[in-house]
Amino acid sequence: MSPDLSLQTLDYSVLQQCMHCGMCLPTCPTFDATKRERNSPRGRIALMRAIADGKLDMTVEFADEMSYCLGCLACQSACPAGVNYSLLFETARSDIERRHLHTGTSRAFWRWLTLDVLFTSPRMLRIAGRLMRVYQRSGLEAFVRRLRLTRLLPAKLRRLEPQAPRMARAFSNQLIAPHEAPRGEARYKVALLTGCIQDLVFPDINRDTADVLLANACAVDTPATQPCCGSIHVHNGLLDRARAQARQLIDLIPPDRYDAIISNAGGCGSHLRQYGHLLESDPQYRDVARVWDAKLRDVHEWLIKIASRAPGAMPFDRAISLTYHDSCHLVHSQKVSAQPRALLRQLPGVTVRELTESTWCCGAAGVYAVTQPDQAEALLRRKVGHINATGAGLLATANPGCHLQIARGLRDAGIATTVVHPISLLASAYRREGLGKADPLDKLVQ
Amino acid sequence: MSVPIVDALISIVGSNAVLTRAEDVVPYSFDGTATLNERPSAVVFPQTTEQVVRCIQLAGAHNTPIVTRGSGTGLSGGSVPTPGCVVLCLTQMDAILAVDPRNLTLRAQPGVITQRIDDAAARHGLFYPPDPGSLRISTIGGNVAENSGGLRGLKYGVTRDYVMGLEVVLADGRITRLGNACVKDVAGYSLKDLFIGSEGTLGVITEVLLKLVPRPAARRTMLALYDRIEDAAETVSAIIAARIIPCTLEFLDRVTAGCVEDYARVGLPTDCAAVLLMETDGHPAAVAAEASQMKSIARAHGARDFRTARDDAEALQLAGARRNAFAALARRRPTTILEDVTVPRSELASMVTFIAETAAAHDLQIGTFGHMGDGNLHPTFLTDERNQDEMHRVHRALDAIVKMTLELGGTITGEHGVGLGKKPWLRQQMGDASFALMKQVKQTLDPNRLLNPGKIFD
Numbered sequence: 001m002s003p004d005l006s007l008q009t010l011d012y013s014v015l016q017q018c019m020h021c022g023m024c025l026p027t028c029p030t031f032d033a034t035k036r037e038r039n040s041p042r043g044r045i046a047l048m049r050a051i052a053d054g055k056l057d058m059t060v061e062f063a064d065e066m067s068y069c070l071g072c073l074a075c076q077s078a079c080p081a082g083v084n085y086s087l088l089f090e091t092a093r094s095d096i097e098r099r100h101l102h103t104g105t106s107r108a109f110w111r112w113l114t115l116d117v118l119f120t121s122p123r124m125l126r127i128a129g130r131l132m133r134v135y136q137r138s139g140l141e142a143f144v145r146r147l148r149l150t151r152l153l154p155a156k157l158r159r160l161e162p163q164a165p166r167m168a169r170a171f172s173n174q175l176i177a178p179h180e181a182p183r184g185e186a187r188y189k190v191a192l193l194t195g196c197i198q199d200l201v202f203p204d205i206n207r208d209t210a211d212v213l214l215a216n217a218c219a220v221d222t223p224a225t226q227p228c229c230g231s232i233h234v235h236n237g238l239l240d241r242a243r244a245q246a247r248q249l250i251d252l253i254p255p256d257r258y259d260a261i262i263s264n265a266g267g268c269g270s271h272l273r274q275y276g277h278l279l280e281s282d283p284q285y286r287d288v289a290r291v292w293d294a295k296l297r298d299v300h301e302w303l304i305k306i307a308s309r310a311p312g313a314m315p316f317d318r319a320i321s322l323t324y325h326d327s328c329h330l331v332h333s334q335k336v337s338a339q340p341r342a343l344l345r346q347l348p349g350v351t352v353r354e355l356t357e358s359t360w361c362c363g364a365a366g367v368y369a370v371t372q373p374d375q376a377e378a379l380l381r382r383k384v385g386h387i388n389a390t391g392a393g394l395l396a397t398a399n400p401g402c403h404l405q406i407a408r409g410l411r412d413a414g415i416a417t418t419v420v421h422p423i424s425l426l427a428s429a430y431r432r433e434g435l436g437k438a439d440p441l442d443k444l445v446q
Numbered sequence: 447m448s449v450p451i452v453d454a455l456i457s458i459v460g461s462n463a464v465l466t467r468a469e470d471v472v473p474y475s476f477d478g479t480a481t482l483n484e485r486p487s488a489v490v491f492p493q494t495t496e497q498v499v500r501c502i503q504l505a506g507a508h509n510t511p512i513v514t515r516g517s518g519t520g521l522s523g524g525s526v527p528t529p530g531c532v533v534l535c536l537t538q539m540d541a542i543l544a545v546d547p548r549n550l551t552l553r554a555q556p557g558v559i560t561q562r563i564d565d566a567a568a569r570h571g572l573f574y575p576p577d578p579g580s581l582r583i584s585t586i587g588g589n590v591a592e593n594s595g596g597l598r599g600l601k602y603g604v605t606r607d608y609v610m611g612l613e614v615v616l617a618d619g620r621i622t623r624l625g626n627a628c629v630k631d632v633a634g635y636s637l638k639d640l641f642i643g644s645e646g647t648l649g650v651i652t653e654v655l656l657k658l659v660p661r662p663a664a665r666r667t668m669l670a671l672y673d674r675i676e677d678a679a680e681t682v683s684a685i686i687a688a689r690i691i692p693c694t695l696e697f698l699d700r701v702t703a704g705c706v707e708d709y710a711r712v713g714l715p716t717d718c719a720a721v722l723l724m725e726t727d728g729h730p731a732a733v734a735a736e737a738s739q740m741k742s743i744a745r746a747h748g749a750r751d752f753r754t755a756r757d758d759a760e761a762l763q764l765a766g767a768r769r770n771a772f773a774a775l776a777r778r779r780p781t782t783i784l785e786d787v788t789v790p791r792s793e794l795a796s797m798v799t800f801i802a803e804t805a806a807a808h809d810l811q812i813g814t815f816g817h818m819g820d821g822n823l824h825p826t827f828l829t830d831e832r833n834q835d836e837m838h839r840v841h842r843a844l845d846a847i848v849k850m851t852l853e854l855g856g857t858i859t860g861e862h863g864v865g866l867g868k869k870p871w872l873r874q875q876m877g878d879a880s881f882a883l884m885k886q887v888k889q890t891l892d893p894n895r896l897l898n899p900g901k902i903f904d
Contacts, residue, residue, distance in 0.1 A: 012832075016780035021478045021773040022519045022583045035537055036470070037518070043473030050472050055485075061469040080709045081776035 005239055006095045007052045010088075015052055017083045018045045024075035029361050029379055030068055038065055041075035041085055048092055063101040066092050067371055070379075071235060072361040073332035086333060087277075090234050097237030114367075115236055119196060119228040120245070126171055126225075129200040133167035163369065165201040165404050172203040173224040176210050186219035188259040188306065193249075193272065195265045196228050197400040205400075208427035209264045209299055215430045216308045218259075223252050231271035234278070235366050246275045247285055255292040264299045264423055266327030266399035267366065270334050272296050298330060299423055300339040300398065311429030314349030321351040323392040324422070325383070325406060326359045327399030340398060340422045347429055355395075356386040364405035380409040388415050396422045451508045455490050455532070458500045463491040463538070474533050477520040478580070480783050481831050482866055486513065486527035491538045495613065495621060495652040498534065502650065502896070503619040505532055511899050514646040516557065516585030521772075521784055522865030524592060524645045528900050534650065536587050542566050543653070549627050551610060552656045556587020563656065572658040575602035578861070579769040587651050593643030595861030597725075597765065600819035601693045602659075604861065605642065611655030612638045617648075617892040627655060640887070645863050646898040648891045662727035665693070666737045667761035669753045670722040670744040671715055675699065675802070677748035678720035679795035682818045684743045685724075686791065690736050694725035695819030696768050697798075701828075702815040705774040710767035718750060722818065723768050725761070771815045772826065779811065779828040783840060786868075787851040788822040788860030800850050801825045808843040810836070822860035848874075864902045872903060 007015075024041040025031050031040035038047065044065060050056035069089065076085045096102065118125045135141050144150060172194040190213060194206045210220045230245030249272075253261060263269035273296040279289040297305070324341055331337040337359070344352050363369060363379030383406060387395050395410070395417050397403055407419040455464045465471050466488045476483040487510070492498045505512045514534045515525040527533055540557035547570045554563060560581040564574040577596035578584055584594070590612070595604045611625035624638035625631065641649055672678045682695050697720060698706065704716040714721060722744070726736040737754070744752055755761040776782040789797045798814065801823070805812035816823035825847060827840050848858055848871045858864075858871045873881045885903060 013780045013830075016831075017776060019478070019480055019773060019776045019782050020476050020518070021776075022517055022580060023770065023773055025517070025583050036465075037473035038470055040473070046473045046475065047469060056468055056472060059469065061467060065469060080706075080770035080773035081782075082709065082774075 005091050007048050007091055010091050014084055014087060015049045017081055018042055019081055023080055024078045027074040027078040029070060044069060048088055058099060060101050063096045066096060070361050070365040070368055072328035072365060077332045093237035094239050115233055115238055119232050122225050122227050125196055129167050136166055163408055167200055168203045172199045172206040175203050175207040176222045178222060178224055180210060180214060180220045182214045182217050187217040189219045190260045190262050191253045191258045192220050192222040193263045194226055195268050198265050202400055205421045205424055208424045211427045212423050229268050229272050231268055234271060243278055246278055250288055250292055255295045258295055260297045260302050261295045262297055262299050262302055266330030267401055269298045270329035298334055298336045300343055301336050304339040304342060310346040313429050313432040315347055315425040315428040319349040320394060321353055321392045322394035322396055323353045323355040323390040325355055325395055325397040325402060327397060327402050328361050330398055331359050344396060344422055347425055353390045353392050355390055362402050362405050364401035380405060384409040384413050387417055395419050398422055451510060452488060454504050459490055459492055459497050465489040477518040477525045479521055479523040479867055480781050482523040482526045484527045484529060486531050486533040489533040489535055491535050493538055498615050498650055498652050499619045501534060502615055506896055512896055513898050514650050516588030517583045519580040519584045520592060521862040522867040524863050524865035524901055526866060545570055550658045551627050552658055554586055554654055556585060556651050558586050560584050560586055560589055567658045571661050573661040574658055576605045576608060586654055590642055590651055590654055591646050592863045597694045597696060599817055600695055601691045608657045609642055610657050612641055612651055613653035614641050614649040614651055617896045645901050647888060647901055664730040664733040665727040666733050667755040667764055668724045670749040671718045671751040672720040673718055673750055675720045675798055676795055678722050679798060681744050681747040684747055685740055692724055693727045696723040697818035698815045701813035702771050702775060705777050706767050706771050708777055709774045712763050712767045723764060775813045775826050775828060779830055781829050781831040783827040785825045786859045786862040787847060787856060789851055789854045789856035791821045793854040794821055801847060804843050804846050808839040810839055810843055
């Protein structure tokens, strides 16, 4: 990836790879919504190729189209020709950003706050998380809502305000020690990535991940303060910022010291295993980034690879049924879909029911719910309908964006299904082995 | 494009159904054929036959060509826009109007996706057999206009064999209804047959009446692997000589099998010279007998390995992987040029050998796959359109393959149509008198060259 990535300088064969057969069309959620070619993968690639050929200007229309694309990469799974849509998508977005096609002071402010401040400094992000936690838990939020002060917010924010995730009582560094050793002999040494949203909102999932790794003879290193992986920057066209994030993370967790570097968030993992590509024009980091990619493993993938031990106890004190939603970037980018299912099927007392369109995007897609609220809602309703049809008491999914989005959708629809990370179920089952003790998770299915 | 025609189109179909902005129309510049594209002036989405009539009359009045399009999956450039044209995209006319289990027919608008036709038939225990590779995307109107084939052509025939009636809008705006639900009908010329495979050059198909057949009760899918292509070809001949007509007899060479496996991961070996994908369907007893006979024939003709799909899921996976063969070949090189030559079945082995020799002689990479049971081959050039020298060799090799095809009594296109891609060789195949007759038909039905001009012939 050259530093000034653009459609015109991109290796042209990446664009040529698309021979417009159309096999992607039925798998694209935006084409499904409009039936217009420009809203389809091959249509978008045709626009990119026309721009690369100098036959089309890069316009606000094109920028809007690329903003309408979820980046779910379902097309990449469907593509027989092996088109690297992910690269094309990131190149186009980076091009669009450099040309400042999308403007507006409020957009600029929010981009600055999130991309340049919060998701650049893990400390700032945790401070913001703590402030948010105080606001949510002190009664101030309830007070503001009761007085309907949210009316003072701009329309877009007002709509999003109820969607703001609840901050956890403690973040990952308060739950996980920097070095933890398994009870018996350690067979593997791994590093655990705690993520950003996962850290603030679902630190328990990080704790559960550490516990499951420990239960499978892995010594777990979890640096207390970890920089954002840069995924959000790449998706918003800020490649230089993403490279800086990647270098920081590599410096913090030198890959040659570990058997694996573990991610438990589909979206982060997808980006994390492409550092080699991201840093290929950086002579100092190029080689170590390749090693990093080879070590980076989704937690489910790693557990299957090391033939993890099937838990001897049920995750709850009674049998349950659950269904599984594939996070787009876990299934379409990381190609991890059999492993979480296999782990769930190993759980005693758990019946796994397949979800219709389990690989179809739920509409979360990074900041899509903010930029394209209508399409995001439509996808969420569709997802919730399918989940409801399974009649399962739990929905397992392995990405914080999907987790929050689907949980909200289920809540809004008045459906009692609870969202949970597959690894939390495993952790619960391991903890109950021989203990007969109730796990905090039990409250979920009562 | 003059503004008056756009305004008039909007007054016919509404502003949401007319596209003119560059970002909207560029994605309608092509179909599934490599290297061909042309930006249309406008794309219009009619909802009714009446709107089609008015669009055609309007285009006639403005002397603006019309290119009819479905999902744009064609493989000969048939729906690639012509300069200055309006694309008439029929994807919004997508209703299944009736399934009639008493007459075994299905009536549908042209924009219905092919797969939906068979799904609707299946709900009544019926079957719509034609299954072009793109059946999950292609429209039935496009299938009829191109007379599409598919994997099941050997036993079940092609799209033409399932069209009982058509509603067609002519170039002057008249609506004609051709054919009917009768099994027998010899009243006058079979005009519907004129429009099947006419590639949008004679009229616009606005409704189809399709024949359905009982859904086969059993199906078995098998794979045979060979170290020599000739052995695979011999197996096919021997199966047919044994008076077995399987539903499918598909062939993939080493290059194709490798690409398909890269994509689909269905366990195709990548180290054998040829793979035969075979399928038999029908009464369970007949299927069992045929499958065991086919297995012994394959073994007797040197099959290195023979596998039977465990269940429907694996069978579907194998057939699905084969359907993606063409696109999967695009993994190897930037440009993928697909051919569609077809020879009488007895000449198949010599044709396959000739293609391999031609590739070597011109220093080109060719992946070959196809419907071995019906003699329809898809030699596919894996090349790069930016390399002029290589493209020159591709054209020379193509000429040689076409020449040999015609010498063997074959056709330049078995199921993709002439469109733009096969135009140079049509007269050679047809001979002067037939070629002139065809042009006369076009002249009679579309004297002003309004409908898809420049396709099939100039």
